[in-house]
Amino acid sequence: MRISAAQRTENENRIRAAMDRLLRGEIPPGGKCDVKTLAREAGVDRTAFYGTRPYTRLRVEFERRLQVLRQAGDIPDPREAQITRLKTEIAKLTERLAQSEQTVTELTDFRAGALARLAAQHEEIVRLRETADTSNRVTRLPGPRTTVIGSCI
Structure with a gap:
């Protein structure tokens, strides 16, 4: 089914708005920052983003912007x-x-x-x-002497 130029422009605007939301980190529950979620959020068939389909350039732009963010250390x-x-x-x-x-x-x-x-x-x-103990050459020394200090004789 063919779509009119006005419908295509409206779809592109929805895709760009969804792209901006995803790249800002506004990820819907159960979604990721990927083309599948982009298509779902924009209300467009995912196959329209591949091959010679009408929104291939938008997918390429999305992936490029996502890669730039990742290289900058910002993961949406x-x-x-x-x-x-x-x-x-x-x-x-x-x-x-x-x-x-x-x-x-x-x-x-x-x-x-x-x-x-x-x-x-x-x-x-x-x-x-x-x-x-077994050697006779060892002479035992006497033990220490005990002296009383301070005794008077």
Whole structure:
């Protein structure tokens, strides 16, 4: 079915108004910032935006404006903005987790090394004590003297 020039102009005006709303972030419930929602909001068949159909240039303009907004860091669709934010947060948390795991591994290795050194030192002390007990060449020193300070004789 052919539409008149006036109907086409009216449709284009509705499409442009819907395009502006979507790009401002006024996304209807259940919709996205995409051509499907644009067509639904403008009351136009979605197929009219593709191929050699009459509103292909408006779809191209919509996609170009959307891409410019995204490159500027402004994402009109709140769900897409949330997804982008969550992906960034996940990447940061994954990096923090990897760093934490590396720190835990390093500390575990340090602990194992420290325990091994302590065990070796303990074994050396035990061996030296046994050697000292069995050797006749070691002379035992007397214990510390106890003195009374301030006694009068």
